Amino acid sequence: MARSVPACRASSRNALNISIRASVPKLPPYPRLSDSPSHQMATPYFQLRLDSVPSTQDRALEELDAVPVVVMSAEQTAGRGRSGSEWITADRALAVSLALTWDHDDFRPLSLMAGVAAVRATGETLLKWPNDLLVGETKVGGILVERHDTAAVVGLGLNLWWPQAPEGMGALYGEDPGPERHAEIGGLWAAELMRLIEEEGWPLEEYRRLCDTLGREVAWEPDGSGRAVDVADDGALLVEVEGEIRPIYSGEVRHLRG
Incomplete structure (x- = not known):
């Protein structure tokens, strides 16, 4: 079942963590699209809401024409992550893409x-x-960007509630948000x-x-490691890395504990 609606876009590790978290503005627990200043902006896009896709x-990408297109769904049956990784749907989830x-x-x-x-949309x-x-040390969502000639499709996958999440994965909320x-959240993300x-x-x-990567010891494929100092x-x-600054542009970067 689908609903289409018009939309408008409207020092130490501990010290570093405190500094970062203190500077992050918190949105209300349940922000709504109509509450966002970006919802009042003039650039239109087409929005399609689905139960499953x-x-x-x-x-x-199929729907993209003269204006940007947003497609969001609570379920994907053939979704994909970065590098073609398997898509696992949480008990309560969001999949949203902007073309x-x-x-x-x-x-x-x-x-x-x-x-x-x-981050603005979730708060x-x-x-x-x-x-x-991330919520703490746990991944709760990610971004996928795909290029198609002169078009781009940007996707957000977010676990909202997942009481029996696999090891290493988590969700944004500890209780079912409905x-x-x-x-x-999908509407807020697209608008922002x-x-x-x-x-x-x-x-x-x-x-x-x-x-949250800055200030951490990190490792990346195939065999690199060092301390993340800036973007x-x-x-x-x-x-x-050994006293020299090295730029990393791609690849899976892991946070090292310690």
Whole structure:
């Protein structure tokens, strides 16, 4: 069953954690699209809400025409993660994708902006570089960006409630937030992302404040390791390795405990 509606976009490790978390503005527990300033913005997009869909990424691309398209669903039956990883749906989940024309050669800022928009929409998360969503040490969501000629499709997958989550995975809420919560967060995310794309641009300083990777010892494939010290203007993760600063642009980065 589908509903289509018009929308508008409207020092020490502990010290670092305290500084980051203190600077993150908290939204109310259940923000709604109508409460967001970005909802009042003029740039229109088409929004399609579904109960179930094979893939929000594929459906958004199919629907893309003259204006951006947002497709959101509580369930995906053939979803995919980064690098084709298996998609597992939580008991209460959100899958939302934004398809739009993208004329820039570099897609990296779009991916990072999507992460910032997700934190704004949830009000309860931080980012693991580049754009995984964390609650504490647990991943509760992530971003997928796919390029198709002059179009881009940006997807957010978010676990809202998952009482029996697999090891290493978690959810945003400890109690079931109800069946409408996915649409509320999905609408907020799309509005915030459109606002970043159309008006604000790449919010580097905000991203730095939200990035829980900074200050941590990290490792990446195939055999790199070092201390994450900053995020560059182009979005690269800057890592100190044996006294030298090295930019990391892609690959799975892991937080090392200790």
